[in-house]
Amino acid sequence: MRDFWETHHWPEGERRAHWHLLFSDQPSVHDFARAHTDLLARHPELSPVPIDWLHATLQSIGPLTTEQTGAVEEAARPALRKVQPFELEIGPAQVIHNGVVVALYPEEQISALFWALRQATEEVVGAERIPGRPSRFWPHLSLAYSNAHWDSDDLARALVKLRPPRARITVSHAVLVDQQQLWRDKYIWRPLTRVPLGTG
Structure with a gap:
């Protein structure tokens, strides 16, 4: 596994807006994450994401x-009225090149949400101001970031054996946040606005 922070280093004090799904009111997601706490804590090479x-x-x-x-908020509101609330399944967790992430399924509806937010945001700030358009959106939730270069094969095998029950939630809104990086630790943010999906 590679060091996540080597390639994700923000200038000190910089704050960046992001569109997020947040899980403060989703106990099933918290339970899923906590099921991995002990395993992740055995690896000092990881920076686990706090609940x-x-x-x-x-x-x-x-x-x-x-x-x-x-x-950006005003552009997103009519765009998200065209995206209806949807069910999302969270799990399983897996090792990737720079951390531990959780898959989000099915991809079709959350990808539609991404593209709606992407288009609305581009209309305000311009396509050149935000990261390049991906050929395909990759929905995921991070459980831990790698803080070193190390052999994570044992962790990958342990995750396959762990497999707690997947979490299931209803996605009904997106949140625009003002985000800050705490170097080699975590990301924190201040919510700016919450935009509902559909007509809710």
């Missing part, structure tokens, strides 16, 4: 002015 800061990034944006923040 309070669990999130699934939908779209990274970057620094926004107050005016841009309001404009």
Whole structure:
């Protein structure tokens, strides 16, 4: 596994807006994450994500002015009215090249949410201001970031054996946050606005 933080180093003090799914009101997601706590704690090469800061990034944006923040919200509201609330299954966890992530299924509806937010955000800040358009959105939730270069084969095998029950939630809104990186530890944020899906 490689060091996540080597390639994700923000300038000190920089804050970046993101569209997230948040899980503060989803106890089944908390239970799923806690089922991995002991295993992840055995590996000092990992920076586990605290329960309070669990999130699934939908779209990274970057620094926004107050005016841009309001404009992004206003662009997103009509876009998300066209995306109906949907069910999402969370799990299993797996090792990737720079951390431990959890799969989110099915991909079709959360991908539709991503593209709606992407288009609305581009209309305000411009496509060149946000990360390049992917050929395919990869929905995931991070449980831990790697803080070293190390052999994670034992961890990968342990995750396959662990397999706690998957969490199931209803996605009904997206949250625009003002995010900050705590270097080699975690990400924290301040919610800016919550935009409902469908007509809710």
